[in-house]
Amino acid sequence: MEGYTFSQFIEDLESGNEFKFEFNNREYRIYWRSDGVCFTQDGQVIYYKIEKKPIAGVKIEGCTLEEIINQQRWESVVIYDGVDPDWIGRYTFTDFVEDLEIGHEFQFNFHDKEYHISWVDDGVLFTYEGDSTQYETVKELIAHVKINSNTLKEVINNKKWTNVNMF
Known part of the structure; x- marks a missing residue:
């Protein structure tokens, strides 16, 4: 340099x-x-x-x-x-929550299945295999979403998600 x-x-x-x-x-x-x-x-x-x-x-x-x-x-x-x-290797659940709260959306895989988290007029939409569930707030999404019995916090902090895209 x-x-x-x-x-x-x-x-x-x-x-x-x-x-x-x-x-x-x-x-x-x-x-x-x-x-x-x-x-x-x-x-x-x-x-x-x-x-x-x-x-x-x-x-x-x-x-x-x-x-x-x-x-x-x-x-x-x-x-x-x-x-x-290598950003995903240092990305934490706290970062994820901050990014969601400022309007970012996510697409990621977990055990070869694709998931989407996106914003809609009335809240946050969690989509898996064409089925969507809408939550009013990020806090509600985090409290209710389980992926193969893992919370979003476990999936993210344990680096279990792959092919992560943030929009």
């Missing part, structure tokens, strides 16, 4: 790109969530809301992110043009 500057990093981040890199033998990821930039260190997640604490103020082992990037001290840098293909 020779010649790549912190200013370029901010531009790339603001345009929706995501990052994975190593620094002092630890893995870091920086990516967008609905409420700001998410920063992870070896899988531990810390949220930084852009309007409250700029990513420039983030320190890693005593160094600012700006110093690490400008001094080319990061290694194994991967910039994803858009979303990191």
